[in-house]
Amino acid sequence: MTRISLYGVxxxxxxxxxxxILVQHPIGTWLTWGAFTxxxxxxxxxxxxxxxxxxxxxxxxxxxxxxxxxxSVIGTQIMGEFGPLVTLRVAIGSGIAFLVAQLTDVQIFxxxxxxxxxxxxxxxxxIGSTIDTLIFFTIAFSxxxxxxxxxxxxxxxxxxxxxxxxxxxxxxxxxxxxADLLVKIAVDVIALLPFRLAIHRFAAKxx
Numbered sequence: 001m002t003r004i005s006l007y008g009v010x011x012x013x014x015x016x017x018x019x020x021i022l023v024q025h026p027i028g029t030w031l032t033w034g035a036f037t038x039x040x041x042x043x044x045x046x047x048x049x050x051x052x053x054x055x056x057x058x059x060x061x062x063x064x065x066x067x068x069x070x071x072s073v074i075g076t077q078i079m080g081e082f083g084p085l086v087t088l089r090v091a092i093g094s095g096i097a098f099l100v101a102q103l104t105d106v107q108i109f110x111x112x113x114x115x116x117x118x119x120x121x122x123x124x125x126x127i128g129s130t131i132d133t134l135i136f137f138t139i140a141f142s143x144x145x146x147x148x149x150x151x152x153x154x155x156x157x158x159x160x161x162x163x164x165x166x167x168x169x170x171x172x173x174x175x176x177x178x179a180d181l182l183v184k185i186a187v188d189v190i191a192l193l194p195f196r197l198a199i200h201r202f203a204a205k206x207x
Contacts, residue, residue, distance in 0.1 A: 004202060005056045008048035012064040015041045016098075020071040024085060030164060030179035039187035041098070042105055042125040047198045050120070054110040061102040068098055088149040093139030101132035121195045122188060129184035137177035 001009075015037060023034030041064060049057035072094065075086025105128030112120035139145055141157035157173035164175050 001059070002052060002056070004051050005048060005059060008044055008052075008056070008060040009063040011044045012041060012060050013067045015044060016064050016067040017071060020068070020075065030175055031183065035180050035183045036187065039125070039129060039184045040191070041102065042128055042188070043121075043191045043195060045102055045106060046109055046121045046124065046195060047202070049106055049109045050113065050195075050199055051202055054106050057106045057109070058103065061099070061106060064102065065095065065099050068095060083152075087140075087152045089145070089152060089154070090140045092148065093136040096139065097132045097136035100135060101128040104128050104131055117196065117199075118192055122192060125188045125191070126185065129188060130181060133177050133181040133184065137173055137180070141171075141173035141176070143171070 019034040019038040019041075021034075022037055023032045025033045027033060027035075044064075045057045045060050048060050072086050072091035076084045076088075076091065078085045105124045108127055109120045109124035112123060139148070141154050143155075143158040146154070154173075157176075158171045160169045161172045161175060162168065163170050164179060
């Protein structure tokens with residue numbers, strides 16, 4: 001494994017661990033601090049993809065997935081005010097969402113790598129983030145998937161509420177997911193600058 005790949009694995013692990021910790025700390029009604037750190041996982045895999053190729057990026061993704069599994073196992077053993085910090089549905093949702101979204105991001109990035117420098121990181125992350133949000137919040141909170149963990153009462157997430165407090169009436173978890181996606185898109189745009197800087201810095205060292 002090259003030095004860049006090792007940096008990628010280390011950075012991905014930091015992002016995943018930090019996000020698992022920060023997701024326990026809400027910001028207002030719709031978000032947690034983890035919403036601002038988790039999208040950086042796409043930045044990490046995209047930088048490795050640009051410099052080392054899709055195979056190296058996938059290895060970084062698998063390392064992040066393994067780190068997430070460890071965090072989920074630990075979280076299930078820590079009791080909070082309303083039960084385990086990580087429920088089975090949240091663990092399943094986060095694991096599947098991360099793996100599918102990240103691998104999709106890697107594939108799309110590779111297909112767009114010959115186009116304008118910003119297209120591959122922006123579009124791959126946009127699509128990956130959308131997939132991640134849809135999979136995670138549906139598995140974790142949709143009433144239609146209650147059979148995954150019958151003992152976990154998530155009826156609060158199905159309560160109808162105006163989207164983000166002012167839109168049409170939707171289940172509460174839809175607002176949570178929509179707010180999360182908006183943050184991911186914002187981070188996607190902002191991350192284009194550090195992506196560009198990281199590519200120039202590492203490319204100069206390798207040259």
